[in-house]
Amino acid sequence: MSITAEIRVGDKTLPLPVIVGSEQEVGVDIQALRDKTGAVTFDPGYGNTGACESAVTFLDGELGILRYRGYPIEQLAGKVSFLEVAWLLLKGELPNAAELATFTAAEKANRGLPAHVTAIINAFPKDAHPMAVLSAAVLSLSSTYHAETAATHAGLNFNELRLMAQLPTIAAAIYRHGAGLAPVAPDAKLDYTANFLNMMFAGTARSGHDADIANALDLLLILHADHEQNCSTSTVRLVGSAQADLYASIAAGITALWGPLHGGANQAVIEMLDGIVAHGGDVGWAVAQAKDKDSSFRLMGFGHRVYKNFDPRATLIKVQADVVLGKLGKNDPQLAIAKGLEEAALKDEYFVARKLYPNVDFYSGIIYRALGFPYGMFTVLFALGRLPGWMAHWNEHNAGKAKIGRPRQIYTGKNARDVVELSKR
Template sequence: SALTAFNPSSVNVNSEEDMYNAIVRILGKFPVLVAWTMRKKMGLPLDYGDNSLGYVENVLKMMFKQPNEEYKLNPIVVNALDKLLILHADHEQNCSTSTVRITGSSHAGLFVSLAAGVSALWGPLHGGANQAVLEMLEAIKADGGDTKKFMAKAKDKDDPFRLMGFGHRVYKNFDPRAKIIKKAADEVLGDLGVEDPILDIAKGLEKEALEDTYFVDRKLYPNVDFYSGIIYRAMGIPVEMFTVMFALGRLPGWIAQWREMRLNKEPIGRPRQIYTGYTLRPFKTIDKR
């Protein structure tokens, strides 16, 4: 939202030139804000981009470069993050994308429309889902790491425990994105040789779910949030940054949806509400109450 104050022309949604400039500006600034947020959290000095590097390579460098040390890029990590950002780029009318469109339909500028999308992304059922997966894995570890116990709890309809990272509202079969990210997760874990009990618990849950008829019959397979959280943890990205990384990936999709809506001159969004309550009800005048 602050970018709007520094770039007042960005609110002119009737000018294609101003829209283009706003898009270029946010595509350049957003990854820097993401990287600097993480560096601030980790107590590291800010690091600047390198014009000789690509987009993903620059993101990794700005996030992880240590002071007074040359940062060495790992091609497997670069490839995995590239896939994560691409696969998160757009996914029809999800909660945050619809929020961007409904906000932009009032002729709000790009930056504030994106801010609305970021806010919608926050919840654990959307952008915070991969963070919720890691928090669930932490809870299983704290309880002793018995994955079979928690699989049984997930199948018990009277138990409030919910298995995060499995199933999808749209995909009634295996999430096609998850197949790609699973392979990337295997490559990252194999190359980095990360020894982490949380990742061991995740692999145990995955194995049991893929072999359990309860989950197979209901097509409750690991989804993109399950594997993306594992990759981010293996990379060394703090769990509090997972939703931020989701926003970085979804940014181009939000922009494309907003721009399409503006170029098509779509009217303001006005979802309909259908009343399903009482029709006629008896009424007592005030003197009879």
């Protein structure tokens, strides 16, 4: 059955083309609307706006489905590595053995930072938020690499390869600078995630994470690797649509991710759990606060613009929280509080009616804390995971007939008026 659409604005009726995606999602194409009727659509928060066509990730919020390039997240998690997922997102297919070997070797060979990036990280005050430093450090890479955007290396654009290889080095250098520790050089004997853990914690009381822990962190990176047109990805696409370079676009994505309603929620969750501990572990207190319309308190790590059933990433991360804490022999009272909070909220009419479920950030912070990451680094870990997704979207946008992103508005300000001289105001 073919679907038709039309819109009537005043006395003008306009038939509108309908586009249907590969998973049968229907989009009404309103590109001619303003030209033909003078009207624009009004959709604050873009909840009903398809800003692009995309072949990267499919998400069904009602059914709790998340697929990268067609592969269900449940199959990718645990079966492939984060580097394989990065390749999948960037290239469209999982790598074969030769491609993966070349990519792995090239990632190892490009981990070192230019001196100016280290200098910029070290110029920040030690108590600067790591996300601020991360964004600045990534932006600073553009000065070195801008001219090389067209080059390919190991099957990838050289800039993409180096961002993949250098973001963990940057992240670890930020942590160690803040902690007053000397940086640790990348170790080419170690794979991506094990090397990152080593650069973070070598020589500290938290060193010595084994392969199981590295695999668990790798899995978390996979679960964060893409999520279609979220706030930071849309930011990357929008900044890129002005033909800003990859580094400038990713730096902008990092700052968008930092916000507590987006990736910053993983830090906000653990701070909320600390608050509940301070209230004697009373989850009822938190639920009551979240429901109180006079309070700005929200259950952090709960709710999602798109998921209205369950977040499949949260389901997988909850299992990992038990696995990792069990492996580390840690009995974190916050895990029990988080589970109690989830149970209480899921039974509460307020959360049921609004379809609010735990999201990707609800349990991840508990794992990061158990591994020894300070709170300020949690969203940096999200950024490490999200990097390949951001780059895949940046590429997709710029490969198409990319238009500069430029929303319209409904102006509600003053009508035209004359400027009055200063002496008469």
